[in-house]
Amino acid sequence: MSFLPVVVFVLIFLCFVFLLRLYVVIKTGSKYKPGSKGSVVVLAVAGSGGHTTELLRLMDSLSPSYKPRHYVIADTDKISEEKICTFESSKELRASEPQFTICRVPRSREVHQSWSSSVISTLHALLYSVPLVYKLRPDLVLCNGPGTCVPLCAAGLLLGILGMKKVLIVYVESICRVDSLSVTGRILYPVSDYFFVQWATLRDKYPKAIYLGRIV
Amino acid sequence: MKTVFVTVGTTSFDELIERITSSDALQTLKARGYERLVLQVGRGSVLPTPDSCPNIRLEAFRFKDSIADEMKGADLVISHAGAGSCLEALGAGKPLLVVVNDKLMNNHQMELARQLHADSHSLYCTCSTLTETLRTMDLSVLLPFLPGQPKNFANFLDKALGVQ
Numbered sequence: 001m002s003f004l005p006v007v008v009f010v011l012i013f014l015c016f017v018f019l020l021r022l023y024v025v026i027k028t029g030s031k032y033k034p035g036s037k038g039s040v041v042v043l044a045v046a047g048s049g050g051h052t053t054e055l056l057r058l059m060d061s062l063s064p065s066y067k068p069r070h071y072v073i074a075d076t077d078k079i080s081e082e083k084i085c086t087f088e089s090s091k092e093l094r095a096s097e098p099q100f101t102i103c104r105v106p107r108s109r110e111v112h113q114s115w116s117s118s119v120i121s122t123l124h125a126l127l128y129s130v131p132l133v134y135k136l137r138p139d140l141v142l143c144n145g146p147g148t149c150v151p152l153c154a155a156g157l158l159l160g161i162l163g164m165k166k167v168l169i170v171y172v173e174s175i176c177r178v179d180s181l182s183v184t185g186r187i188l189y190p191v192s193d194y195f196f197v198q199w200a201t202l203r204d205k206y207p208k209a210i211y212l213g214r215i216v
Numbered sequence: 217m218k219t220v221f222v223t224v225g226t227t228s229f230d231e232l233i234e235r236i237t238s239s240d241a242l243q244t245l246k247a248r249g250y251e252r253l254v255l256q257v258g259r260g261s262v263l264p265t266p267d268s269c270p271n272i273r274l275e276a277f278r279f280k281d282s283i284a285d286e287m288k289g290a291d292l293v294i295s296h297a298g299a300g301s302c303l304e305a306l307g308a309g310k311p312l313l314v315v316v317n318d319k320l321m322n323n324h325q326m327e328l329a330r331q332l333h334a335d336s337h338s339l340y341c342t343c344s345t346l347t348e349t350l351r352t353m354d355l356s357v358l359l360p361f362l363p364g365q366p367k368n369f370a371n372f373l374d375k376a377l378g379v380q
Contacts, residue, residue, distance in 0.1 A: 035379030050300045061366030065379045140377070170373070175364065176299035178327040194376060196369065199331065212372060214364030 018161060022191075025160035029193030032166050034139035035065065043070045043138035043156075043167075047146020052080040054174060054216040055144050056087045067099040070136050074107035074148050103132055105148060122151055129155040133167065140168040145182050153188055172196040173209075175216050181206070217273070219252040220245060221290035223283060223305075225298040228260035231343045232315050236294065237264050242272055244350045254286055284308070292355070297329035302338065306361035312338040313353065315346060337361045 034040050044059055046052045059069065069088075073080045081102060088100045105128045106121070125148065133141075133155035141156045143149035149171070156167030169192040173185045179201040181189065189195055189206060196210045197203055203211035222236055233255060235241055245253065255276040257263055264276050280286075283304070287293065293305040294313045297320075305312045314329045333340035336359045341349040373379070 030376070033378030035374065035377040040377060040379060053300075057364070057366050058369055061370040063370065063374065063379065065374075168377070172369070174299075175303070176325060176328045178331040180324065180327065182324075194373070198364070210372065212365070212368040215366050215369040216364045 021161040022157065025157060026191055029168055032168060040066045040140060041068060041138045042066050043072060043133065043136055043141045043152065045141065045143040045146060045149045045152055046071055046073045046080045046084060047148060051144055051146045051174065052083050056083060057216040058142065058172060069100040070138065071100065071102045072105055072148060072152060073102060075104040076107055105129055105132065107148065126151040126154055130158060133159060137165050138167055140170050142170045144172040145174045145184050147184060149184050150187055153191065157191060168193045170194045172215065173198065173202065175214060177202065217252045218250045218291045219254060219289055220250050220292045220294060221254045221286045222294045223256040223301050224258040224260065224296045225301045226258055227296060227298065228258050229296050229317055230260045230262045232296065233257050233260055233262045233264065235343045235346045237269055241347045241350060242269055244347055246271055248350065250292065256283060256286065297326045299325050299328045302329055302332060306337055307363065311355040311358055313349065314338050314340050316340065316342050318342050
């Protein structure tokens with residue numbers, strides 16, 4: 001009979017430890033300097049259409065120290081794959097050896113999908129994201145809005161919580177967002193290490209956000 | 217040949233296509249010196265034929281892999297409020313008139329169109345005021361839209377992450 005309270009206590013304790021670790025992981029992000037070890041492993045999450053275009057503009061600005069570059073695309077997204085290959089092959093002319101891979105995960109949220117079914121498909125995508133992030137061990141996850149970001153960032157956080165690897169979450173809100181954050185942005189705002197917005201209105205609303213003018 | 221390029225992106229916007237090919241809109245364009253009208257009509261149900269407008273050279277298509285050439289060849293771009301289309305036109309350095317579809321209120325895409333207008337990068341109207349806007353518009357008030365600076369992002373990140 002005394003078994004149940006013990007189980008409940010252990011569960012509550014584990015939740016507490018989990019949340020405490022989450023807090024520590026988020027709070028210590030700004031002290032983490034992966035650049036000091038030479039190269040920064042990037043996991044870039046591409047979405048559809050405009051998101052991918054913006055993401056590649058950001059990737060193009062990064063120095064050769066950011067390698068290898070792993071791109072994640074939704075498994076239904078052919079156009080992004082082409083764009084990434086075109087972009088990377090133009091970059092290869094400048095660098096010596098190819099330094100990128102493309103990985104596929106199930107799409108977590110289609111535009112206009114209902115909230116409840118989004119949750120289920122995001123959990124489904126999480127099953128794929130955790131082993132992927134564990135395998136690639138990125139120093140940072142760069143994302144800018146597509147729903148696929150959320151499970152990958154969650155997987156990155158999990159690695160930090162378990163003490164295996166600190167994964168920085170760098171979020172850049174789309175230039176389309178002038179005075180309201182996207183759903184993904186709202187979810188990732190509290191857990192991201194560097195959260196960029198591109199309009200002053202958003203900076204005023206979200207004090208943690210970094211505003212450097214338009215960056216795409 | 218002075219050209220107007222009308223684009224509705226991946227959506228449909230029949231009302232805009234109907235308005236811009238109406239005889240009073242065409243007369244206004246003609247009066248302002250435009251001689252060629254290129255329409256990208258997307259998924260719309262209206263696909264005008266070249267001979268439907270006798271006073272102007274008209275071309276219409278649904279989609280192309282890239283509309284960069286149409287943008288480049290235009291002297292005025294008339295676009296729906298979609299962010300991608302607006303940014304492409306401004307990126308090509310073209311005067312831009314955004315026509316808002318008032319049947320799609322509270323679409324987040326309109327945030328950007330509204331801001332671009334507030335910052336004098338584009339003109340802004342609805343279908344019902346389109347002809348009047350074409351008649352009275354002054355393109356010289358538009359300010360150039362400078363490209364974003366991803367380098368600022370990269371520099372910030374280098375510093376934050378300790379990249380040498």
